[in-house]
Amino acid sequence: MQFMTDHDKQTEERIFEAATEVFIEKGLDGSRIQDIADRAGMNKSLLHYYYRSKDRLFDAVFEMIAMKMLKKFAPVFEGDLTLEEKIRFFFREHLSFLQKNPRLPAFLLNEVNRHPERIRKFLANINIENLWKMLYDQHKDELDQYNITREKMPQIITTMASLTVFPFAAKMLLVELFGKAGIKFDDYIEERKTFAADFMISALKNMNRSNPEDESKIKKNDNKKKK
Amino acid sequence: MQFMTDHDKQTEERIFEAATEVFIEKGLDGSRIQDIADRAGMNKSLLHYYYRSKDRLFDAVFEMIAMKMLKKFAPVFEGDLTLEEKIRFFFREHLSFLQKNPRLPAFLLNEVNRHPERIRKFLANINIENLWKMLYDQHKDELDQYNITREKMPQIITTMASLTVFPFAAKMLLVELFGKAGIKFDDYIEERKTFAADFMISALKNMNRSNPEDESKIKKNDNKKKK
DNA sequence: GTCTATAGAAGGATAGAC
DNA sequence: GTCTATCCTTCTATAGAC
DSSP states (O other): OTTOOGGGSOHHHHHHHHHHHHHHHHHHHHOOHHHHHHHHTSOTHHHHHHHSSHHHHHHHHHHHHHHHHHHHHGGGGOSSOOHHHHHHHHHHHHHHHHHHSTTHHHHHHHHHHHOHHHHHHHHTTOOHHHHHHHHHHHTHHHHHHTTOOGGGHHHHHHHHHHHHHHHHHTHHHHHHHHHHHTOOHHHHHHHHHHHHHHHHHHHHHHHHHHOGGGHHHHHHHHHHHHO | OTTOOGGGSOHHHHHHHHHHHHHHHHHHHHOOHHHHHHHHTSOHHHHHHHHSSHHHHHHHHHHHHHHHHHHHHGGGGOSSOOHHHHHHHHHHHHHHHHHHSTTHHHHHHHHHHHOHHHHHHHHTTOOHHHHHHHHHHHTHHHHHHTTOOGGGHHHHHHHHHHHHHHHHHTHHHHHHHHHHHTOOHHHHHHHHHHHHHHHHHHHHHHHHHHOGGGHHHHHHHHHHHHO
16 A cells, blocks of 8 residues: 555545645636546546535535644644743744645635635534633733733734735735745745744734823833833 | 716626626636626627627726725825824725725635736736835834834735735635624724734834844843933 | 446527617 | 627536446
């Protein structure tokens, strides 16, 4: 089994892998059964034999990809680290994962927008409120210190997702725009692992200092630091 | 002209508007000439009469949308404001624009990924390096004070875009996830106008303070501020 | 299980009447 | 300019031989 070639793989598995590639590249609407059969090196009627229809095949692929993404997301926030360590860990791990799977964000965001019915069943399992409640409770002391209230958690969580997901969702755009300036996308992502973490931590620690509505607190804080 | 109904509009314009709606909703691959004709209330052969082919019609629509987005982006950074004022202005204006055009981010990002050849000609006009050089030069004093080097500008610009674009690109996802937690997307965006600005400003002002690699610089800066 | 052949529907595009 | 009718291609899906 160690020297198993593509052709030795089970047919169903080969279909699934080819379909994954094609769907990620072209989306559901842009993909053709024939393309998938070609990439899997077989007759297209075999796809119907194993998966009944294009839609069912897509659902199988979509579920796998959604789960893959999800599994990488949540566990990052478990474990016995400080808030700052968790943030650094998240950006390093999640951006590394996306470097290996650069097309997942664009694929998922697009299909969610084009076929929202299709994704409801996957989202039913996700309780995002748990995620931010868990995070908040675990790090209440640190967050209190920075004047971050529980109500800010949705903004904070989505901000972290923005910082990692957007560059990949907009990869084609950035590659094109950066190219003219002599910047390589890969270098930019590598740099982002620490930039995003520094940025996030710095913002959290000092939001009260920069918020004009909190002038009084700022002055109080400044005094504290000076003494 | 004031009481002009849909039916009085010029045919070409009606086609263009219907096409814009359908393409934004379903993407190029998912849109059907027949859908557009139906929405415009006319025979589908008229679309060919005016636009020759589906692709040409799409190009016209795409160019209009890309320009609309672009025109809203750049001018935000002109004018004689402080860096902080510009950042606040950007988040307020850009998020307000997206509130009125919530599907543009998902549409643009998707088409850019699915049909990159098609967008090269639009991107040729954009020099993003100019944008960040301009910003950097205009606010060199403020940025120096915060130890933000010119090399950080790509990270900063893309971070600002992330914070506004991502929530709309992922709108369907967020609506679904927030719904269970009793959060309304519109409220979240409204709150984001100030949150993102506060967050950005706070991060910029204090990145050196939070970056462990810059301990020495932090102390130097603290001293400067105290005297 | 895998292939060939083909049904059957849908989509883009055009010719030609008015 | 606008409509009807129709061509041609492409796509999903199935029937049936092996």
